[in-house]
Amino acid sequence: MSATCSGALTAVALVSGTAGAAARDTVAIGNPVAGNNGFGVVTEGDATLGSTESEGPVAVGGDLTFGDGYDVSVHTAGTFTAPDDSRPTALLVGGQVDYAGSSQVGVLRVLQSGYVKLGRMTGGRVLTRDDNGASADTHVAMSGFPYDSTPRIELTTRQPATSVTRSGLMDFPSLFSTYRDRADAMAECAANVRATVPDNGRLEIALTPGRTNVVRLTGEELDDISTLTFLNPPAADTPVLFVVDTTGTDGAFTWNTPTLAGVSGANAPYMLWDFPDATSMTIASGDTMIGTLYAPRAAVTDLASSDIEGDVIVKSLVAGPLSGQSASAVDAGEIHYSPFAAELRCEPWAP
Template sequence: MTLSTLLTRRRALLPLTGVAALTAVALLASISSAQPRQALNPVAGTQGFLVMTEGDAKLLGAENEGTVAVGGNLSFDTYQVALRSAGSFVVPPDANPTALVVGGRVNVAGSIPGSRLQVLQNGYVKIGDLTGTVVRDTDNNGAAVNTRVLPTNDYEASPRIELVTRQPVPSVGPASPLDFATAFAGFRRTATDLATCEQNVVLRTANGDPLPRPVPPGSNAVVTLTPGVTNVLNLTATDLANIAVLTFADQPTADTPLLVNVDTGDVGDVFTWRAPNFAGIGGEQARYILLNFPTATRLTLTPDSATVEGTIYAPHAELVATTQSNIEGNVISQTLTHDGGEIHDFPFSTLLNCVQASPTGSPTTPTASPTSPTSGPTSPTSGPTTPPVSPTGPTGGPTFPPTYDPTRPPHPPLPVTGVAVWPLVGLGSAAAGTGIGLLLLARQRRREES
């Protein structure tokens, strides 16, 4: 090949080198801008506990059907834990699951004199600091009996925590098998991320008209869900407070969950909430509803609140639940005062995925006018047991980070991120390398010509 022929071909290649370089830059830019979001289980960090606080808890009335993990100190009145299930959080070599974890100590002075906190279903107890308490599994006559955590070395003393099984005294503590700080750091990140999810639910009146915003006081707000996607409803605290009845035209399911993001900034992040009547659903559907309060620092459920159907997700908040009705779902809060009603064992049981489209590829605004149910089911008083878990994480429910199959309908593929992106990076790098190499060759040929 003659030199003139080579130079002619080299000149023809020069535009292609620019295209290759620009293509590589564009590809790498698109990769870097992809958001690494995926379907997730927002309550996975609870390790299967129904109620979890980072700080102190006061359990004053009346009961919790599931398990409790308190990161700080615990004080109590007469109260029951694990009425329906002791869960499956087993700390080896224990024979039974742990139903109550106290990361700090039992606050005897702050508890009600003469009271008993009962741990049922043969559940065990773990206490991080036994200062001011005595653990016994023998009565005052030396006979073998069920284990108690007492304020003095008297088996009949109170206020006390009493088990319905004989847990070995050394296994009670001092021991705290949970990392509360890490769990709550994760909860707070998740709460913030979920708050950025785009709304795809339109509240309507009973006549099918869009509900005005701001929501008028005393409104009956009708929710119509889009099947097969995470339905997102974003409200201010004032809007939520103005809803008297939240009517479900469709019931949430595992593949059609509802995420309600509540922005409490309009009330200074201190929100007193009279929960509305959740019409058309009950405890089973509550498993698929997450009420996210990402910035609330204090959340109070008033005594006249209706039953809350869904998980209360408020990792920054002091939660004061004085409601005489029930909470059906997980409770995740910075601190907790539970004084009235029951917490029912309907833990959040699916994944949320905000990076998705509707099955038709169009916005998910409902087009049909829903009919308003005339009544909803009464709240169940019992529920299924908590999914099996272990100290290293849940094993019977969604994994975390979850595995996600983008080919499984109706969920569309998520953005390419993580290790899956490296083939694209390699392609972009190869294109960039080819372009740069050809540019260098052209520059060398110019030098030779001169």
């Protein structure tokens, strides 16, 4: 995928709803997640993966911390294969593993015979033989500790030890500079879907086939929605873009995700939630979030047990606590692999 983007890339003030959304020039964004190399979760900085799973591959620009038990690439190892490798890279870490910060009983499993790439092996080592000296599936554990010690990364294939440490496979700072430009470009899209949140919090929206449908909301309005009903579902030629303005809370947003009716995981590739100005976001509770979470400036903490159905493009990510054993702990939900698959093009529109 190309990491380029066309169209005006200047940040503007967001306008809620349709009332103040004046007609603007056409904004051609294309596919906003282009450049992610097929990874379902992409962070510019650090990531903490608690005690659930990601169905697809994960790319972390910074350091990786993990909890008691987290599975990566449950359904697919993805499409990105590094030069000279025979298997796709299912887990790519630009920095290193934070063993001290991880659960001391933690096992992060990389499934579907996917490979692991670490930018730095600081504090760790690659093991391709078990404690009896027999050839075995590759483990990455702390330096000086045995094959089945914890915390460890556990593969389901025999990846050559020399191929695990590899830096420079993705230029995360450049990619996220592009993502922020695209987030700002989407912020220029004029609203063309009427979306006034009623007092009872039950919002219904109708999409117009054959165009990019744009819903503009403030963070306060979004969190006031208890049920969001689609009278007709998004599709490849009828994608929906939610542009959410969090300037009213200085870029900090706590989201209790609404119940989404009239859509399912099949529609996730055609739904995108753009938070262009958010710098801090907590998903606190609520129903499954369907669609791509696009917040390239935000440190995101997911504490809700409900799932995310779509790509996750964020500055940093904490997906649940390190331990699911604590009585007070609330695990984040699963991250399902539903890559965004629409081309966004916002046409001028006057209410």
